[in-house]
Amino acid sequence: MFETFDYCDIGRKVIEIEAKALQKLTQYINGSFTQACQLIAGVEGKVIVMGIGKSGHIGNKIAATLASTGTPAFFVHPGEASHGDLGMIGKKDVILAISNSGEASEILALLPVVKRLGIPLISMTGKPESSMAKLSQVHLQITVDQEACPLNLAPTSSTTATLAMGDALAIALMEARGFTADDFALSHPGGALGRKLLLRISDVMHTDERLPVVREHDTIKDALLEVSRKGLGMTAIIDDEQQLIGIFTDGDLRRLLDNRVDIHQTSIGAVMTRQPATIRADVLAAEGLKMMEDRKINGLLVTDGTQLVGALNMHDLLKAGVM
CATH class of the missing domain: 3.40.50.10490 (Glucose-6-phosphate isomerase like protein; domain 1)
Structure with missing residues (x-):
């Protein structure tokens, strides 16, 4: 039956x-x-x-x-x-x-x-x-x-x-x-909605000693060591005035190896990606996630104007519960 x-x-x-x-x-x-x-x-x-x-x-x-x-x-x-x-x-x-x-x-x-x-x-x-x-x-x-x-x-x-x-x-x-949505977030701080509406880039970004950064005259090898030490799959590149001028990622490395570039002699400034995607520290972390998804990138550099202040990747957002 x-x-x-x-x-x-x-x-x-x-x-x-x-x-x-x-x-x-x-x-x-x-x-x-x-x-x-x-x-x-x-x-x-x-x-x-x-x-x-x-x-x-x-x-x-x-x-x-x-x-x-x-x-x-x-x-x-x-x-x-x-x-x-x-x-x-x-x-x-x-x-x-x-x-x-x-x-x-x-x-x-x-x-x-x-x-x-x-x-x-x-x-x-x-x-x-x-x-x-x-x-x-x-x-x-x-x-x-x-x-x-x-x-x-x-x-x-x-x-x-x-x-x-x-x-x-x-x-x-x-x-x-x-x-408002902000009011809603304040009454849901422990839930997924709260995290998406409350968390800022500044809450999840890497700063100071944890921030991967090299100068434009450093070699590609130096940049790779910095990427490995900081574990974000990328490093920022600054000029002599401490201004952000580029980024170098794991993806860039794969393309360089295909072209047989000498990583011991070539400066990182010669192969970096200029004008990288950046975001402000006070922006919602959810907006950072959307930017990465739209641009199909795994990391972002955080700036205050042209001054580098932090960096984050998809894994940081995953750990924070934003995605």
Whole structure:
């Protein structure tokens, strides 16, 4: 039976049902949605998200999305709130309570205290006539026609709609606040996105004694020894005024050997590549990666005007997690 069951057919039906639920959800992006955004934007404290069961799992994600996009938020389990965690909520906060039925007893039990403290309440339910909807300042409707579950019991379409409404709130508030990529990076310093948005060339480049550099009158042999010592697969070449004038790479060496150039007698200045690709130290490391990929090169020299200040290669960016 299990071998012949058409799993794909069921999977497609689930996606279709949930897609229809999301299409219907747009009608609830209305004046109440605007009021909810304005209420959240105007509070001095945080958004406290609550939900029980599957709504709680979705609420956790909504709180995380709000927090990472510029709206301070965290999730409080309503069951724990009634046993002390309610002390985490202040009068300057706003509560976003989630329940598809709008009758979650654990949340309703907290509302008398919430009302007494004067904390604004936004509810997100599928039942506009529910107790939670009636007791809230703003109600966000997330009604769906049917769950994707064939028994119409397991929360599926309704949790998808709830999550989408939460995303809509977070992104609307994000844009209203003028939240930027740099702001996003500051709240994600440990992740790949954070590294790409925060790391500068100066954070990964080699400097001082680790910087491969020779003078233009040095021999090719001297340059090769410098490339080998510093391990970047290249060396910079400077003139007598300490100005950058060229670069010599492993690739250049292969071409020289094909032409049988005398590495002991020929100066590096005679065979170097002039006007090499350079980058500033304050540029994002991700921009350096793009430059290398576009130019099909494995290394970059870092300058301050014409003054050489550093060097890096693809391996440095790989170690830093930029690529």
